[in-house]
Amino acid sequence: MKLSDSFTIKATNKEVWDVFMDAESLGGCVPGCKHIRAVTPTQYEAEMEVKVQFMTIKFQATGELKNPVEQESFEVEMVGKPFSLAGLFKTNLNIQLNSPEPHVTEVHYDMNLQMTGRLASLGDVLMRGTVKKAAKEFADNVQELFYEKQNS
Numbered sequence: 001m002k003l004s005d006s007f008t009i010k011a012t013n014k015e016v017w018d019v020f021m022d023a024e025s026l027g028g029c030v031p032g033c034k035h036i037r038a039v040t041p042t043q044y045e046a047e048m049e050v051k052v053q054f055m056t057i058k059f060q061a062t063g064e065l066k067n068p069v070e071q072e073s074f075e076v077e078m079v080g081k082p083f084s085l086a087g088l089f090k091t092n093l094n095i096q097l098n099s100p101e102p103h104v105t106e107v108h109y110d111m112n113l114q115m116t117g118r119l120a121s122l123g124d125v126l127m128r129g130t131v132k133k134a135a136k137e138f139a140d141n142v143q144e145l146f147y148e149k150q151n152s
Contacts, residue, residue, distance in 0.1 A: 006108040007139035013071040016105045029141035031134045087117020
């Protein structure tokens with residue numbers, strides 16, 4: 001499943017970059033992230049749960065930051081295994097940061113999500129809606145994080 005979208009944050013590329021490079025700060029913006037821990041500066045582990053219409057899927061995930069170009073772009077590769085379902089998911093996420101005007105950053109992302117096993121049997125249509133909803137919630141949470149920083 002492939003998804004692309006973008007959202008805007010009222011902050012500089014550097015400010016956005018700094019938050020995106022801090023997995024533990026960013027974890028609070030990720031819907032369903034219960035715990036995240038940096039293992040190295042480029043690798044992390046997370047416990048997450050995702051609500052899909054009729055069930056909640058809890059899983060353990062590992063992620064790795066790849067090909068960072070400071071204040072411009074990076075990739076994240078994440079692999080997750082549900083605790084109670086057979087299968088796994090693998091996500092490749094490419095992020096581009098652009099500055100259309102001073103103190104405004106546009107975050108553009110391309111995501112490729114692959115699922116195997118029972119997880120895949122939930123169906124592309126069902127998962128696509130869940131992933132789109134989570135992506136919008138993530139964007140809203142990041143925007144709120146910067147709004148709070150500016151007004152504190």
